[in-house]
Amino acid sequence: MLWFSLLVLIPLAAVVVKAAGGGWETFADAVTNRQTFAALRLTVLTSVGVTALNMVMGTIIAWVLVRDRFPGKAILDLVIDIPFALPTIVAGLVLLSLYGPQSPVGIHASNTRVAVFLAIAFVTLPFIVRTVQPVLEEMERDVEDAAASLGASRFTTFRRITLPTLAPAIFAGASLSFARGISEYGSLVLLSGNLPYRTEVTSVRMLTYLEGGDTASAAAVATIMLVVALAAIVSLDIIQRRVARRG
Amino acid sequence: MASAGVQAPRDGIPWVKWLMRLLVIGYLFFLVAWPTSLVAKNTFANGFQGISDALDDPDVVHALQLSGQVAVAAVLINLLFGVGVSLLLVRFDFPGKRILNALIDVPLAVSPVVVGLALVLVYNGRYGWFGPWLEDNGLQVVFAKPGMIMATAFVALPLVIREVVPVLEEMGDDQEQAARSLGANAWQTFRRVTLPGIKWAIVYGVVLSLARSLGEFGAVKVVAGNVGGETTTAPVLVQQKYQNFQQETAYSVAFMLAFAAVLCLIVVALLRPKEAKK
Numbered sequence: 001m002l003w004f005s006l007l008v009l010i011p012l013a014a015v016v017v018k019a020a021g022g023g024w025e026t027f028a029d030a031v032t033n034r035q036t037f038a039a040l041r042l043t044v045l046t047s048v049g050v051t052a053l054n055m056v057m058g059t060i061i062a063w064v065l066v067r068d069r070f071p072g073k074a075i076l077d078l079v080i081d082i083p084f085a086l087p088t089i090v091a092g093l094v095l096l097s098l099y100g101p102q103s104p105v106g107i108h109a110s111n112t113r114v115a116v117f118l119a120i121a122f123v124t125l126p127f128i129v130r131t132v133q134p135v136l137e138e139m140e141r142d143v144e145d146a147a148a149s150l151g152a153s154r155f156t157t158f159r160r161i162t163l164p165t166l167a168p169a170i171f172a173g174a175s176l177s178f179a180r181g182i183s184e185y186g187s188l189v190l191l192s193g194n195l196p197y198r199t200e201v202t203s204v205r206m207l208t209y210l211e212g213g214d215t216a217s218a219a220a221v222a223t224i225m226l227v228v229a230l231a232a233i234v235s236l237d238i239i240q241r242r243v244a245r246r247g
Numbered sequence: 248m249a250s251a252g253v254q255a256p257r258d259g260i261p262w263v264k265w266l267m268r269l270l271v272i273g274y275l276f277f278l279v280a281w282p283t284s285l286v287a288k289n290t291f292a293n294g295f296q297g298i299s300d301a302l303d304d305p306d307v308v309h310a311l312q313l314s315g316q317v318a319v320a321a322v323l324i325n326l327l328f329g330v331g332v333s334l335l336l337v338r339f340d341f342p343g344k345r346i347l348n349a350l351i352d353v354p355l356a357v358s359p360v361v362v363g364l365a366l367v368l369v370y371n372g373r374y375g376w377f378g379p380w381l382e383d384n385g386l387q388v389v390f391a392k393p394g395m396i397m398a399t400a401f402v403a404l405p406l407v408i409r410e411v412v413p414v415l416e417e418m419g420d421d422q423e424q425a426a427r428s429l430g431a432n433a434w435q436t437f438r439r440v441t442l443p444g445i446k447w448a449i450v451y452g453v454v455l456s457l458a459r460s461l462g463e464f465g466a467v468k469v470v471a472g473n474v475g476g477e478t479t480t481a482p483v484l485v486q487q488k489y490q491n492f493q494q495e496t497a498y499s500v501a502f503m504l505a506f507a508a509v510l511c512l513i514v515v516a517l518l519r520p521k522e523a524k525k
Contacts, residue, residue, distance in 0.1 A: 009350070014368040015361065035357060057274060064271045076272070078516055079279050084457070085508040087462020088359075089482040090286070093489065097285040097498075098277075122278055135458045154263075176355065183358030186464035186482070190489055203360045203465065210364060210469060220366070222361040229356050 015219050015226075029217065036221060038197045039205040042116065044228060046201075047181030050120045052178050055170055059130025066136045067128070084126045088186025091122055096191050112192075116199055119187040124180050127172030135169040171240035175233040182228060283505065288500035293497075295428050301499035307484065311503070314481040317392065317467070318460035319397035325456050328400075334441075336408075337415040351489030354404045363469025366394060390471065391477065399464035399500065403459045407452030414448040415441075451515050458511035462504055 065077060083091060095118055139162075147157045185203035192199040202225055209218035290298065301307045335341075336348060353520070422444075426436045464482040471478035481486070481500055489497035 010352070010369055012357070012361075012365050015365045057271075060267055061271050061275070064267050068268055070268065074516075076275060078277050078512055081512050081515075082279050082283060082314050082509065085458040085512050087464060087482045087485075087501075087504045087508065089464045089485050090462065090505050090508075091483065093497065093501045094282040094286050094505070097289055098282040106374075115472070116279075125278065179356035183356070183361070185358060189486060203358050206358075206360050206364065207469065208362075210367075215364070215368065218364055222358070222364055225358060225361060233356070 013023050015222050029220075035197060035200070036202075036205055036217075039200045039202045040221075040224065042113070042199070043182050043202040046113070046116050046120055047178050050117060050124055050181050051174050053121060053176045054124055054128045055174050056174060057167065058125075058177075059132055059170055061129045062132035062136055066133060080129050083122050083124075088123060088184070089189065092119060092187035092190040095119055095122060095187065099191075103173060113199055116188060116201060119191050120181045120184050123184055123187055124177040127177040127180065131169045131173035131176070132166055135166055139165055146218075151214045168240050171236045175236040178232045178236070179229045181226060182232075284470060286498060286502055286505055289494075289498045298499050298502070301347060301496045302495060306479070307481075307500060310479050310484040310500070311483045312460055313392075313479070315394050317399055317480065318457055319485075320396045321403060321460045322453055322456045324396070324400045325403055325407050326449070326453055329452060330445070333408050333411040333415055333445075336412055338420060351405050351408055354374070354401050356460040359398075359463065359465025360469055360519075362466040363398055366398055366401070366466075366470050370394060370397075392478075394470040395467050395478065398470045399460045399463050402463050402466055406456045406459060407449065410448045410452035410455070411445050416446050418444045418484065446517065450518060454511045454515050454518075458508045461507055 061080065065073065065080075086094070095115070099115065099118060128246050144157055144161050148154070152160065183203060184201065185207070188201055188204065192201065192204075202221060206218050206221050206225075209215075209221065277384075298389065332351070336344065336351075418441075422440050423436050426440045427433075431439065462482055463480075464486075467480055468483050471480065471483070481504055484502070485497050485501050488494075
């Protein structure tokens with residue numbers, strides 16, 4: 001408990017205290033700084049986009065992994081975990097080799113916003129798949145069969161039976177994925193080029209403050225990020241309860 | 248495919264299935280599999296020359312050693328702490344348990360840069376909360392190994408706990424109570440009854456933590472500063488080498504890191520069925 005406080009709680013508290021120590025002015029300065037605001041907006045919007053994509057793709061991937069059977073599925077299962085285990089800087093390099101200047105397919109996406117999207121999609125890929133998969137595995141197929149035998153179409157079965165069961169897992173994964181998305185740093189360093197106003201994300205902005213010795217502004221931005229992450233997790237939790245109730 | 252016909256009534260319309268299969272494989276191929284394999288290709292573009300060149304570079308060797316030491320230290324700390332917290336969370340009731348449970352996941356959601364910033368603010372030798380005191384007692388945390396170990400431990404913190412907690416919950420405490428009623432003390436009960444039960448969960452947790460720890464970049468970069476290569480870990484080195492246009496070295500080190508990560512995943516994948524059979 002003491003170790004946990006020393007390692008996690010006190011340092012995080014220090015960030016908030018440091019940010020609050022500057023009063024509202026530090027926050028106001030940080031947010032009204034056009035470059036910081038651009039970085040915040042890019043980060044949040046891209047993460048929302050990626051999370052939406054992940055909610056669809058993650059569910060489909062989980063469905064294929066659980067319900068489908070074909071040779072090479074075990075490898076697919078392994079591939080899902082690669083973004084999680086791969087060092088983030090290596091993830092950036094990896095994407096750069098396919099979508100960068102030396103791309104063998106001629107797609108040159110580095111230093112653009114597409115690159116930011118790609119990198120975040122890469123690192124957040126496993127979250128929804130891995131939260132939905134166990135739920136789908138445990139789910140009784142009898143219920144779906146019953147619905148189908150009562151004349152429900154495949155789509156109706158999916159919408160009324162399968163989706164409500166999976167919803168909590170999808171939203172839990174989505175909040176993890178969003179939190180990870182807005183905090184991503186390592187994979188973006190090489191790939192996005194960190195152009196101010198265009199492809200600079202919040203983490204990079206924070207590090208710039210930090211390297212310039214402006215810890216108060218860095219702490220203010222960090223606090224904003226913590227609040228955004230928290231707000232996202234709470235609101236996704238509320239949506240998830242609504243969906244579960246309606247289903 | 249042969250089984251597709253037999254299962255048709257359950258598995259639905261064939262073309263939907265094929266479409267989904269194709270979509271998933273395509274998506275994963277373009278997003279993960281192909282880029283990852285390109286790193287291997289770039290590394291071995293000149294055969295083993297790139298790797299052996301990289302290993303001749305003292306900076307690379309030093310960075311790899313440092314990464315290894317930091318990762319092992321962080322994993323050991325997380326192992327002890329993780330098992331302790333898991334036992335605490337599952338076996339004991341205390342006020343604030345739910346909060347602790349929620350807080351465990353915090354490191355997953357916090358940006359590595361924020362982690363680094365937080366540690367710097369508290370343990371910095373000049374204006375940190377505890378930093379000056381620790382420095383007076385001869386322990387430099389930030390811009391040195393202890394800070395890097397802490398940053399790594401912070402980031403990989405939930406992994407062991409999240410593997411061990413469900414297993415402990417499933418196991419129940421009947422056997423432990425039986426052992427205790429037969430006169431075993433707490434330590435004996437833990438070693439002879441609890442530990443064998445959670446052994447595999449611990450192994451996964453450790454392997455996953457190791458993969459995560461080896462590759463931690465953002466947090467370590469902030470905490471380590473840049474003390475003339477003294478505190479450069481392997482992932483930071485990849486960035487430096489790449490930006491200095493020593494791409495071959497960067498790719499070689501990146502390949503080694505990626506290889507270690509994939510190896511960890513394969514170990515976990517091979518271990519899992521074993522436990523299921525047990």
